[in-house]
């Protein structure tokens with residue numbers, strides 16, 4: 133493991149904190165900081181910059197109650213609610229629950245997030261960051277996988293880059309040609325059909341100017357000017373270019389881990405390789421973002 137370049141310019145208040153890369157291209161581990169304690173403005177900026185640089189930060193050994201968790205995430209920006217009220221924690225609705233035990237309205241286990249995606253892209257201002265905190269874990273498996281979408285974009289052949297230049301996605305709750313089997317979302321969309329929200333297929337990071345692929349295949353109704361099925365095929369092709377081992381990080385959870393990542397530079401997907409009769413519970417929070425451009 134390699135200590136990062138940020139070390140030289142760190143604020144004095146972060147003495148004892150250590151940031152170590154988890155892989156060459158994505159992810160860093162932060163140890164030696166208790167996020168229940170207040171942080172000053174310099175430390176806040178240092179952590180934000182580290183998150184943008186490394187795309188994901190894993191804070192080890194945190195001991196949060198829900199309120200403390202919410203305060204810790206707020207270091208990185210303003211927390212926004214999950215679009216699905218059903219997932220929200222009753223006592224603190226800005227936190228949502230990702231639970232292996234949750235069921236849809238037909239009583240079936242809900243397995244969401246199995247495909248590479250970015251969160252809440254059907255919103256005008258999708259979340260810039262997504263954060264998870266491990267509350268209950270299965271004996272093994274259940275990793276959260278991240279992919280570096282700026283490297284994914286850079287790796288596209290020139291002809292593909294040219295082809296996707298200027299393309300826009302039309303995003304809804306669940307795309308008509310998507311592979312999602314989430315019956316709750318289909319019912320929800322049928323009850324109140326949304327106006328599609330348009331976003332660039334390749335977005336530019338507002339802080340650092342890097343370009344990255346940007347979509348959620350289940351939420352794309354179509355790429356503007358293309359049919360839904362044809363759109364899904366192109367998204368699958370783009371995903372194939374991106375998911376090279378050197379652009380990926382699989383986070384194997386330990387209790388006390390908080391992982392936050394930058395949706396403007398990363399896709400994520402869940403692993404369903406664990407015993408689903410064991411309870412896996414993560415608290416999720418979303419940090420408000422800008423309109424993608």
Ligand SMILES: [Fe+2]
Pocket residue numbers: 245249250251400
């Ligand atoms: Fe997600």
